[in-house]
Amino acid sequence: MPLRGKTREQLLASAAGLFHRQGFAATGMAQILEHSGTGSGSLYHFFKNKEDLLQGVLEHYAQRFEVEIAAPARQHADPIERLFAILGFYQLMLEQTSCQLGCPIGNLAGELADSHDSVREGLARLFALWRSEIKACLDAAQDRLAHGTDTEALAMLVLSVMEGGVMQARVERSLRPFENSVAMLRDYLNRLQA
Amino acid sequence: MPLRGKTREQLLASAAGLFHRQGFAATGMAQILEHSGTGSGSLYHFFKNKEDLLQGVLEHYAQRFEVEIAAPARQHADPIERLFAILGFYQLMLEQTSCQLGCPIGNLAGELADSHDSVREGLARLFALWRSEIKACLDAAQDRLAHGTDTEALAMLVLSVMEGGVMQARVERSLRPFENSVAMLRDYLNRLQA
DNA sequence: GTCTATACTTTGATAGAC
DNA sequence: GTCTATCAAAGTATAGAC
Structure with missing residues (x-):
């Protein structure tokens, strides 16, 4: 379990920013993927769900x-x-x-x-x-x-x-x-x- | 424009309660319909959207x-x-x-x-x-x-x-x-x- | 660890009969 | 003003190859 991955950090930073601006429910996983430049596979590799x-x-x-x-x-x-x-x-x-x-x-x-x-x-x-x-x-x-x-x-x-x-x-x-x-x-x- | 309809009041009361408990985005129109006991037709008759x-x-x-x-x-x-x-x-x-x-x-x-x-x-x-x-x-x-x-x-x-x-x-x-x-x-x- | 494709559900909203 | 049926889009999450 590599807690030190650049991808994971990116995901967290993007999600934090979007949740902050738009709220949790109003932010889609797809939007987080787009903003962070990662794919669905990576996201669900690091986090089991939203x-x-x-x-x-x-x-x-x-x-x-x-x-x-x-x-x-x-x-x-x-x-x-x-x-x-x-x-x-x-x-x-x-x-x-x-x-x-x-x-x-x-x-x-x-x-x-x-x-x-x-x-x-x-x-x-x-x-x-x-x-x-x-x-x-x-x-x-x-x-x-x-x-x-x-x-x-x-x-x-x-x-x-x-x-x-x-x-x-x-x-x-x-x-x-x-x-x-x-x-x-x-x-x-x-x-x-x- | 009959502002005094019982249905409209019901809709507002249900929506107010559900928004309060669950938030706006997390509350579905379908849930409001169910809780208020009204149908989709009535809701969109009184309100043009969410x-x-x-x-x-x-x-x-x-x-x-x-x-x-x-x-x-x-x-x-x-x-x-x-x-x-x-x-x-x-x-x-x-x-x-x-x-x-x-x-x-x-x-x-x-x-x-x-x-x-x-x-x-x-x-x-x-x-x-x-x-x-x-x-x-x-x-x-x-x-x-x-x-x-x-x-x-x-x-x-x-x-x-x-x-x-x-x-x-x-x-x-x-x-x-x-x-x-x-x-x-x-x-x-x-x-x-x- | 990351990619692409996709399954499945729920969403907000509309149409048209009554 | 209300009913039922339904649409198109977006939602989360998964599968399996690489």
């Missing part, structure tokens, strides 16, 4: 989160700035796509969370990954926060603000709902530090 | 928001309690469905916001409806809030918290992400009133 391919995409997202978001954000020394650096990646994504696409995890969550339980579990793992990175920032800043602040609960709020902000920005085709939501969150964190 | 049916469902949601959520919430005299009463309807929905389903608008947003522009606009109108109701609560409480509070921006935050909280609750199959997010929001509003 849902299995999706699971691969979810793993792919976990790796990309670590490399493209979590690691770069850790370069910020201040933990609160680190937290907003994480949110900043989504702001950048919105800017670069004219507020289209939205969050790849959130989109799949809305479409599939109840349909396939294994997919739901995979999405839950991804959310947990984000939250634990956010919680780590908050824990590192805990001495500055109001005594008794529940950083786990606060991390859930941060993720809610991010997902809800991205969703509104996408539907509105405007950065404002995201920017405003994040600005209010920053105001809240400021008040928690007073 | 997307047109979806537009009907979006209007249906706008009416239900007014009747089932906005109007009942207005019975709370205190505007801040009125706001949390609106969020309370989603908490109730999560409780009654074991945290399945999620927000019908948010789910469709994640799946379809970029595919059909007219759908995106319909979803934007629905979000605007929610936000204006929330903003009205905040405006009514403005004298209690910190001077210069941007109630429009704050309303966006409230909607972000709601959508993000529901999304996490659904993926996690637990009420906690929603409860925690809303609790933190309440703490923020309390601090804005200090």
Whole structure:
């Protein structure tokens, strides 16, 4: 089982992009084949069906989160700035796509969370990954926060603000709902530090 | 054009329920026919295609928001309690469905916001409806809030918290992400009133 | 591991009688 | 306004040679 094949990577990258743009059900296997430049034989050699391919995409997202978001954000020394650096990646994504696409995890969550339980579990793992990175920032800043602040609960709020902000920005085709939501969150964190 | 037909209503109710549970693309016209107990002829008499049916469902949601959520919430005299009463309807929905389903608008947003522009606009109108109701609560409480509070921006935050909280609750199959997010929001509003 | 051809199902939508 | 029959296209997945 050669997990290190260029074809497999191509398949995952194409599927991830198409699922992100069009959704899972609206993306056909044929379209993935065309976009990745591979044939049906290869696809079904690596993945036993469409849902299995999706699971691969979810793993792919976990790796990309670590490399493209979590690691770069850790370069910020201040933990609160680190937290907003994480949110900043989504702001950048919105800017670069004219507020289209939205969050790849959130989109799949809305479409599939109840349909396939294994997919739901995979999405839950991804959310947990984000939250634990956010919680780590908050824990590192805990001495500055109001005594008794529940950083786990606060991390859930941060993720809610991010997902809800991205969703509104996408539907509105405007950065404002995201920017405003994040600005209010920053105001809240400021008040928690007073 | 008889907008008052029982068949049309049935079709909309069935489609709304199925889209909510399974998503748009994953729901077949045949399934809607079966669930509503109508025939293909009736469906295509009232709606010219699947997307047109979806537009009907979006209007249906706008009416239900007014009747089932906005109007009942207005019975709370205190505007801040009125706001949390609106969020309370989603908490109730999560409780009654074991945290399945999620927000019908948010789910469709994640799946379809970029595919059909007219759908995106319909979803934007629905979000605007929610936000204006929330903003009205905040405006009514403005004298209690910190001077210069941007109630429009704050309303966006409230909607972000709601959508993000529901999304996490659904993926996690637990009420906690929603409860925690809303609790933190309440703490923020309390601090804005200090 | 990849290719080509294809089996089989379901899809959204239409036609025409009533 | 509703019924039944049906179409053409697209869907996922498989078979078997190379």
